[in-house]
Amino acid sequence: MKVALIGVGQAGGKVTERLARFDADMGFEAVQGALAVNSAKPDLQSLEFVDTQLIGADRVNGHGVGGDNELGTEIMQSDIQQVLSGLDGRVTSRADAIFVVAGLGGGTGSGGAPVLVHNLQQIYDIPVYALGILPGQNEGSLYQANAGRSLKTIAREADATLLIDNDSWHEQGESVEGAFDRINDKIAQRVGLLFASGEAVDGVGESVVDSSEVINTLRAGGIATLGYASEVASEDSADNIRTVMTVARQALLTGTSLPNATTADSALLVIAGKPEAIPRKGVEKARRWLEDETGSMQVRGGDFPLESDRLGALVLLGGAERSARLEQFMARAREAKEAEERERTDPAEELTDDRVENLF
Numbered sequence: 001m002k003v004a005l006i007g008v009g010q011a012g013g014k015v016t017e018r019l020a021r022f023d024a025d026m027g028f029e030a031v032q033g034a035l036a037v038n039s040a041k042p043d044l045q046s047l048e049f050v051d052t053q054l055i056g057a058d059r060v061n062g063h064g065v066g067g068d069n070e071l072g073t074e075i076m077q078s079d080i081q082q083v084l085s086g087l088d089g090r091v092t093s094r095a096d097a098i099f100v101v102a103g104l105g106g107g108t109g110s111g112g113a114p115v116l117v118h119n120l121q122q123i124y125d126i127p128v129y130a131l132g133i134l135p136g137q138n139e140g141s142l143y144q145a146n147a148g149r150s151l152k153t154i155a156r157e158a159d160a161t162l163l164i165d166n167d168s169w170h171e172q173g174e175s176v177e178g179a180f181d182r183i184n185d186k187i188a189q190r191v192g193l194l195f196a197s198g199e200a201v202d203g204v205g206e207s208v209v210d211s212s213e214v215i216n217t218l219r220a221g222g223i224a225t226l227g228y229a230s231e232v233a234s235e236d237s238a239d240n241i242r243t244v245m246t247v248a249r250q251a252l253l254t255g256t257s258l259p260n261a262t263t264a265d266s267a268l269l270v271i272a273g274k275p276e277a278i279p280r281k282g283v284e285k286a287r288r289w290l291e292d293e294t295g296s297m298q299v300r301g302g303d304f305p306l307e308s309d310r311l312g313a314l315v316l317l318g319g320a321e322r323s324a325r326l327e328q329f330m331a332r333a334r335e336a337k338e339a340e341e342r343e344r345t346d347p348a349e350e351l352t353d354d355r356v357e358n359l360f
């Protein structure tokens, strides 16, 4: 699938750069163009591999918006024309989809990405997706509250929102902050493989996935998740039937970008590896297992030929918003918002709080 990427804010820019670099290193050529937009100049200056665009200079003078996502929204609204014209030539007729990438818990990306998605939808006929990063549970309440509002808005605007929970792909015992680099690498590999798997590959069989299958899986809208797992392939193709089942199970149950999200409207299972190591029977069995597990009748499957001695399973779920993890996160965001409001209210106002009824 040919994509144009636009990262908003610090996390958005860093992840966009990783994705563009991974795609180039692997020679996939799925990423057609990549742009990072930010109100903080130093964050843009640390990027080397993508084009950059500073916004809001008249308001914040290149210093960013702190954690103020309402200001992030305003700045994107004011400078939207500048950003859209910066995209000319990047969203060429060759792109099958646009991905707007952002950390939802901060300021510029949290507030700006939904505005950008909204405006892109007015201009382009191709799907506009969001790649949104949720704050980990240990991040502060401002991050949780910001991410709740941002997620609600971006999910309304985007054709689908692929969610990555910052708690899901970091190693045990490691602090989230220290682990960003490693998480970003994992995002780049997994999402990069998804982009590339929707690419036509010359000279291989018809079971290869194409971009319309990725788009059709995401057509359910709402929240999407991505899971991945791999294992060393065996010489023996019968052994590989078992391996394909194992990696498909791990990808959905433990390797997913949003933990405990297994109910979905649609799914795509891509098995990556050397074509001769991929057992047809195993792929079909894993696809049927995925149907049972997700409760979806729309499970697509295909291969992704890759020179590797491992077999990998990539599982994309569409319409996965009925997940316990999402519910947990929204509850966390609501609580954080209420706590913040309590702090802001003048104690004297408590006596006029109309949630408590007067006696007469």
Ligand code: GDP
Binding pocket: 008, 009, 010, 011, 012, 014, 015, 065, 066, 067, 102, 103, 104, 105, 106, 107, 108, 109, 110, 133, 134, 135, 136, 139, 143, 166, 180, 181, 183, 184
């Ligand atoms: P912004 O620049 O104002 O948009 O704010 P950030 O992009 O720094 O957004 C903060 C949120 O993104 C927090 O919830 C962080 O957990 C997350 N975040 C920041 N940097 C990274 C990163 O490099 N990788 C990942 N995965 N998350 C990040």
